Amino acid sequence: MWTVPKPRYRSDASAEEEEVTVNIGGVRVVLFGDVLMRYPESRLAELATCSTQNSELISSLCDDFDPSRNEFYFDRDPDAFKCIVDVYYFDEIHIKNGICPICFIKEMEFWKIDQSVLDECCKSYLSEKEEELTEIANKVKVILEDMDVDRCVTRTQRCQRFMWRLMEKPDSSLPARIVAIASFLSILVSAVVMCVSTIPELQVTNVEGKQVENPTLEGIETACMLWFTAEFALRLASSPNKLRFVLSFMNIIDFMAIMPF
Known part of the structure; x- marks a missing residue:
């Protein structure tokens, strides 16, 4: 059994000074009512102020209550509780090593x-762990999608799922990454060609004596637009929800970009 020390700021006795004995996963802990009331919205503060005769309220706050020992039982992690109870005394919580954040x-x-109330180092550590779990969840999602493909009834459904992952899920496979890189490079090349083609020194003179776009640059731009058109058509054809795809703001922008060509 361990006891949380009484804080030095206590100046006078009150009803809230009563000891509250809790059993956290087999570890008995003695707490003080005036300490717990520093956070009146917490579960322990509610426990300190509730009547032991109100069995319904007690059962909603703890897992069990021993009236003979006046002890409240919680089936929780005692190591984590030792960290949490620090907030009543230090106004801050630090997650100790070995505890899953x-x-x-x-x-x-x-x-x-x-x-x-978590200290800054723990907040940063928690954020890193959440990012790791998000990354793992995304990988699991891809695996589950692959399993769904295997369960597809027809060859057409399997091809549609494969094409959708290829065009929309760069992390699903190496070919999907290559497609994503090719799309990015096409956008970059198209933007550069569009700017460069306006430079007078790079333009050519047609039979009528007018300055027109360099045929080489025009061919590159046409090739990029053909790539964008084919990519958009494949994404639309393989989309599992075509209405949602069509109404997507970014897809509307893509369609308006390729329409003039």
Whole structure:
């Protein structure tokens, strides 16, 4: 059993000074009511102010209650609780080594402690872990999509799923990355050619004596537009939700860009 020390700011006795004994996963902890009331919205503060005769309220706050020992039982992680209880004394929480930060956030939510009390290093560490989990979730999503392709009934459905991933999911395969890089380079080349073609020194004179676009640059621009048109058509044909695809703002912009050509 361990006891949270009484804070030095206590000046007078009150009803909130009563000891509150909790059992966290087999570890008995003695807390003080005036300490817990520093965060009145927390679960422990609610426990300190509730009546032991109100069994319905107690059952909503803890997992079990032993009236003979006046002890509240919680089936929670005692190591995480040792970190969380620091907030009542130090106004700050530090996640100790060996504790999963994502699980720790769940513990904070259970004890009704806001994440703003985490120290800055823990907030940064938590953000990194969330990014890692997001990346893993995206990879799992791709794997599940691959499994869906295998379960497709017809060859047409399998080809449609394959084409959609190829055109829209650069992280799904090496060919999809190559397509994404080719699309980016096509946009870059098209923009450069469009600017360069306006330079008088690079233009040529036609039979009528007028300055016109260099045929080489015009051919490059035409090739880029053919790529954009083919890419847009393949994305539309393979889209699992064509109405959503057509109404997408970015797809409308792509369509307006290729229409003049």
